[in-house]
Amino acid sequence: MTGERRALIIANGEYDNPGLSALRSPAADAEALAEVLADRNISEFDVQVVRDETAHVIASRVEDLFADSAPDDVLLVHFSCHGLKSESGELFFAARNTRPERLASSAVPADFVQRCLRMSRSRSIVLLLDCCYGGAFGQGVAVRATGEANVLDAFPSGGFGGRGRAVITASNSIEYAFEGDHLADDHARPSVFTSALVEGLRTGDADRDEDGWIALGELYDYLFDSVRERNPNQTPSRDIEMQGELYLARSRRRRIKPSPVPADLLAASEDPNMFTRLGAVTELQRRLTSENLSVAIGAHEVLTTMAQTDIQHIAEAAGVARREARVRTEPGVVRFGEVVRGTRPVARIRPAGPPIARACRFASSDSWLKVTEVDGGAEIALDLAEIGPFDGRITVTGPTGEVVVRVEGQVVEEPVPEPRPTPSPPPEPEPEPELVRDPAPETPEPPAEVPAPRPKPDPFAVAAGLFAFAAAVYLVVIAFQLSSSAEDFFEDGGWTVLPLIAFAIGAGSAMFPPKTRRMAGPGLLCGLALLSVAPYGPVVLVLARGCLIVAAAWAMVSLRRDRIFRLGLGKPRGAYAVAALVAGIGGAAGLVIEAGELFAYSSSRADEGAIYLVVAVLVLTGTVLGAFLRPVAFGLAFHGGVAGGGIVMVCMLFYAMPSSSRVTGAGWGIALAMMICLAVVTGFAARKAKG
Template sequence: MTGARRALIIANGEYDNPGLSALRSPAADAEALAEVLGDRAISEFDVQVVRDETAHVIAGRVEDLFADSAPDDVLLVHFSCHGLKSESGELFFAARNTRPERLASTAVPADFVQRCLRMSRSRSIVLLLDCCYGGAFSQGVAVRATGEANVLDAFPAGGFGGRGRAVITASNSIEYAFEGDQLADDHVRPSVFTSALVDGLRTGDADRDEDGWIALGELYDYLFDSVRERNPNQTPSRDIEMQGELYLARSRRRRIKPSPVPADLRAASEDANMFTRLGAVTELQRRLTSENLSVAIGAHEVLTTMAQTDIRHIAEAADLARREARVRAESEVVRFGEVVRGSRPAARIRLAGPPIARACRFASSHSWLRVTEDGDEAEIVLEQEELGAFEARVTVTGPTGEAVVRVEGRVVAETAPVPEAAPEPVPAVPAPPVAPVSKTDPFAVAAGLLAIAAAVYLVAIAFSLGSSLEDFFEDGGWVMLPLVVFASAAGIAMLLRNTRRMAGPGALCGLALLSAMPYGPALLVLTDGFLLAGAVCALIAVRRDRSFRLALGKPRDALGVAALVAGAGCAAGLVTEAVELIDYSSSRADEGAIHLVVAVLLLAGTALGVLLRPAAFGVAFLGGVAGGGIVMVCALFYAMPSSSSVTGAGWGIALAMVLALAILTGFAAWKAR
C-alpha cells in the first residue's frame, strides 16, 4: 500500500467533573500504544496522541485526521476514556471538561465521529474503542440504565458508502450507572483491552497464521481470546466491512516450511543396511546445523522419524543428533535478587545451539514481566510493584521444541546490603546501562589503598616525634593514633568483598568529613589529601553501583533521634569551649573559629548520617563521623596550652557526647545485621 499510515490516540483519564472517576490506565496505554504503532520495525504509523484535552480540541483533531486523508491512506483512531449514554440512548465520549448533565456541549458525540468517518476519502479506517460505558442523566436523579450500551449501533454497517472500515470495541454491553452525578462503580479500569492490543502487536502473538503479517481479522481474534482470558466478564465486539485484507503490522513470526531432504539421503535413511542408515544420521546431523532453517527443519523431521521407528541402535543415534538442536537457554534461571520497588531492572535471555534452535518466540507468564524479542535473544523487564518474593516463567518456543526459563527474586521497599555471590550466567541488571561495582572496581580499591596509605603515613609521623615513650606522649604523637585506627578500618572495609559496597564508602566519607580539616602541623597535609582523595574515589564507586542510589529520608527510629541528640551535644560542647577561648584572649580567636567549624561539621555530619538511605550506608557514615569527631576532640584538646585558664567544661561535654555517638553507631550497626 502506497498511502500514508496515520494514527490518532485519544486518552482521557482525568476529568474536571467529580462525577466521572479518574481512570489510571489511559495515559500509560496511550504511551505504550504510540510506541508500538510508531515502531518502524512493526507498524510504521505516524502517531499523534491527544491526552486529557477538552471536547472541542478532541473533535478538531478527529475532523482533521479524516478530512486530510487520501484514498490509499490507512487511518487508525483509538479512544480510551469513559463512554456515556444519554437518556435518549445517544453515545458520547467523555473529555476532560465533560459534564454528565450537559453531554451535547461538553462531550464528543459518537454521531460526530461517524460523520467524519463517512466524509473521509480513506478506504481503510480502523476505530478502536476502549471505554467504560454508563448511563448519563440529569443531576440529582437516581437512575440506573437498564439497556445495553450497544456501541456498534452508533456506527451502523452500510453507513459508509461501502468504504472499508472496522470498529472494534473493548465491550459492547458493560454498563455502569450514575447515582445523581456520581459514577457508582469506579473500580473498573479500561486497561485489559489496550494491554492485549499492545502485547499482540509488540510480540507478534496476534499473527495467528505466522506469515509475518498481522491482519485486522487476526488481531481481533487475538484480542477476543486474550481479553476473555484475562477478564471473562468482558467480551470484545467487532463490525468489519472491508474488501480484502488489511495488514496493520509486521510480525517476527514466520512458520518455517521444511525443505525436503535430497532423494539419495532419504533413500539412505530408509536403507536396509544399518550402517548406511548410520551414515545418513551423520549427514542429517550436519544439515541440522545449517543456516538455512528450512533445510535444518527438514533434517530434524527425518531424524525424528528415525528416532521413533528405527531399531534401538539407530534410534539412539538419531535421537542424540536431533537433541543438539533442542531449544535451550544459556541459563535456566534468571535471579534478580532484591529489587527496589519501581526500579524496573532488566536482564537478557540468550539461547544456545544451532540456528534452528534459536529461531524461537518468547512468552511471559505474567503481565508484570515484559518480554521484548531481539533476534535470537530477549530482554525481560521487571515491572512488579507488589512487595515480597516473586516467581514467573518465560516460555521459549521454537520449531524443535520449547524450554522454560524461571525468573525469581524479591521486591523490597529499600535496598539492603547483600553479600556478593557468584555471577549468574544471565545476570539481572537494573535498567540504566552502567556497570555495577564489583570486586575488581578500580575506584573502590583506590579508595581503600589511599585510606591505608594515610594510616601508614600517620604511624611514621607519630613515632618520629620522639625517641622515647615519654616524648611520644609529650610531643602529641598519641593524638594521631585514633585517626590511624579509624583510617585503617575504613580502608580495610573498602577492600573487603562484603563491606566495599556501602559500609566502606560510608565510613570513609564520614571520617573524611571531619578528620581531613587543614588544622595542625604541615606534615599532616598529606594525610588530609589521602583521606579526601579516598572519599572521592569511594563516592565514585558508589555512583557506579547500579543496584542502589543514595537518598534522604526521615529518621528511622528513636535510635536516630538519640544519635542526633548526641551530635548536637558534642557540637554544643565545642561551641562552649570556642566561646571561652575567644573570651579568654583575643589572640585565641582563630583557634576558637576552628572549634566552631568542627562543631558545625560534626552536627551536619550526624544529621546526614541519620537521614541517609540505604540504612547500611547511613550507619557507616555515622560511624565515620563519630570516629572523626573523636580524632578532632583529642587534637583540639591537646592543642590547648597548659597555661590556659579555660575551665574545659566544654571538653568534657564534647568528649562524652562523641563517645555516646560512637556507642550508638555500634548499636545501630549491630541492630541492622
C-alpha cells in the same frame, strides 16, 4: 499499499467534573500504544497523541485526520476514556471538560465521529474504542452493570461507498453506573483491552497464521481471546466492513515450511543396511545445522521419524543428532535477587545452539512479567508493586521444541536511612518572638499537592539550544562592534544579520521546552542550517553559521534518541502544501531572474550570478523537502527555518551589490516577497495546527 499510515490516540483520564472519576490507564496506554505503532519494525505509523484535552480540541484533531486523507491511507483512531449515553440513547466520548448533564455541548458525539468516517477518502479506517460505558441519568437513578451500551449501533455498517472501515470496541456493556450524579468508583483499573493490543502487536502473538503479518481479523481474534481470558465479564465486539485483508503490523512469527530432503538421502535413511542408515544420520545432522531453516526443519523431521521407528542403535544416534538442535537458553534461570519496589529491573535471555534452535518465540506466564523480543533473544522487565517473593515462567518455543525459563526473586521496600541525631543548639539569651508567630507550618501538606517531578531535559537538545544562542550572541557582537553609530550600522550592512539573530534565538529557545524541542526547535534549526551552507557572505559570519550547523546536528541526534518520534516522508497535501511550494518556487524563480540579469549586465558579475543560483537551489530544495517531511509539525518548522535563512541570504545579496552597478532588482524583490510569504503561510499553518 503506497499511502501513509497515520494514527490518532485520544487518552482522557483526568476530568474537571467530580462526577467523572479519574482513570488510571489512559496515560500509560497512550504512551505504550504510541511507541509500538511508531516502531519501524512493527507498524510504522505516524502517531499523534491527544491527552486530557477538551471536547473541541479532540473533535478538531479527529476531523483533521479524516479530512486530510488519501484513498490509499491507513487511518487508525484509538479512544481511551469514559463512554457516556444520554437519556435519548446517544453515545458520547467524555473529554476533560465534559459535564454529564450537558453532554451535547461538552463531550464528543459518536455521531460526529461517524460523519467524519463517512467524509474521509481513505478506504482503510480502523476505530478502536477502549471505553468504560455508563448511562447519564437524573439524580438518584442508577444503572446496573448488566445493561447493554450497544456501542456498535452508533457506527452502523453500510453507506461508505465502497470504503473500508472497522470498529472494534473493548466492551459492549454498561459495566459501570452513575449513582446520583457520580460514577461508581470501582472502575479505576488498568485497561485489559489496550494492554492486550500492545502485547499482541509487540510480541507478534496476534499473528495467528504465522505468515509474518498481523491482519485486522487476526488482531481481533487475539484481542477477544486475551481479554476474555483476563476478564471473563468483558467481551470485545467488532463490526468490520472491508474488501480484502488489512495488515496492520509485521511480526517475527513466521511458520517455517520444511524443505524435503534429497531423494537419495531419504532412500538412505530407509535402506535395509544399518550402516547406510547411520551414514544418513550423519548427513542429516549436518543439514540440521544449516542456516537455511527450511532445510534444517526437513532434516529434523526425518531424524525424528528414525528416532521413533528405527532399531535402538540407529534411534539413539538419531536422538543424539536431534538433541544438538533442541531449544535451550542462556541463562536457564533468571535470578533477580532483591528488587526494590518501584524500580524496573531488566534482564536478557538468548537462545543457544544452531540457527534452527535460535528461531524462537517468547511468552510470559504473568502480566507483571514483560517480555520483548530483541535481536538475538528477549528482554525481560518486571512490573511489580507488592512486597514479597515472585516466581514466573518464560516459555521459549521453537521449531524443535520448547523450554521454560524460571524468573525468581523478591520485592523489598527501599531502605529508609536513619536520620542522624541533630545536636541541640545552644540556648539563646533572647528568643525572637517571630519564631512562634505563624503556626501554619505545623499543618502538613496533603500528598496530592506535591507536584510531579519534571522530566530531565535531553542533553543533546540542550546542547543544540546553546549552540544556537552562541550563534546569535556572536552575530550581535559582530553587528554592533563594527559600527560606531546607527548610521554606520545601516551603511555597513549590520542590519542584514538582524533576521538571522531573531531566528537563531527563536530556534534555540524552542529546544528547551518539552512541547517544542521535539518538532519546532529541530525543524527551525535544520531549515536555518540548510541555508547556512551557501558559500557567501562576510568571513566573520563563518563561526555563526558553523554554530547553527552544529546545533542542527545535535537536534537531530536528540530526535534519533526519542523512541516515539519517527521522521519520514509522505505525500504533500492540503492548501498549506500548495501555498508553501508556490512561495518556494517563486522565491527561487526571483533569484534566477536576478542571476540572469547579472549575467546579461556584465561578464565580470558572473560570480555573483552563480551565488544567486546556488541560493535559489537551496531555497527550492528546502521548500520541496519541507512539504514532504512527516510529521507535518516538523515540516512546518523546517519551512520556517528555510524562510528565515532565505530572507537573510536575499538581504545579504542585495546589500553586497554595489549601488552604482545595480540592475533593475526586480528578481531580488520577488525573492524577498516570496520568502516573507513562505514565513507568513508557515506561521498561519502552525497556528491552525495548534488550534
